[in-house]
Amino acid sequence: MLKNLTITLPEETLRAVRIAAAHDGISMSKWLGRLVERSVDVNPEATQAARVETQRQALAQFLALPKYQLTDKNGKAPSKEWMNDREGLRRFERPDLHQGLAQSDEIAPLRSVAEPSPEPWDYGAFPTSDK
């Protein structure tokens, strides 16, 4: 059963809603109703059940994809360091790569964005608004 609701909006917001509703070819009331329905989960149990079913299907599809041998000859998986290494961020180790911005005097002290930050980082050193 549909119920009525009166809302108050600034003139410019109302104008924007009118344009959006006209663009979608529906009434402002219907347009706003759809907006609310998207924001409020009216049936969380059904939503959760649908999510679980979608995930179950997605997992089955994932597991059905081709399998690859990604370990080395000793059965060891690649290390996290190797996986996360970004050669492009280590230009200072690759003289064959164009130095690009490193030519600039302004950033000359910055040899690489991949350099480790000084440790340990002191949380208390954060700038605060306290005087």
Place this chain on the structure above:
Amino acid sequence: MALSPQAINELFASLLRLKVPLPVAIKMAQNSLNFVSHPIDQTVVRRALHIFALYKTSWWYALMIGWAAQAGCSLLLTEDIQSAAIIDGVAIISPFSLEPDELVSFLSS
């Protein structure tokens, strides 16, 4: 069950690095998107900054825990930890630290 967008980024980058054929790598990443329940937004990053500073973890690890906490996860499975811990209300264990049977029993409890 939920997956951080960060995990999919790492998965896809690793698949490319391991030279898994591109169409398969893309399918794997697309498929994994079904498990993303929450974005990495300002609140997650703020939470991660707090974890990073308080627990002196790596930044990416802090971001993963911050995301899990914000997404309402009570358990985070990650290979990035040596021993179990509880941070920001999230219990963190490595799935490789347990035998498969133990893991299933742990997840069911």
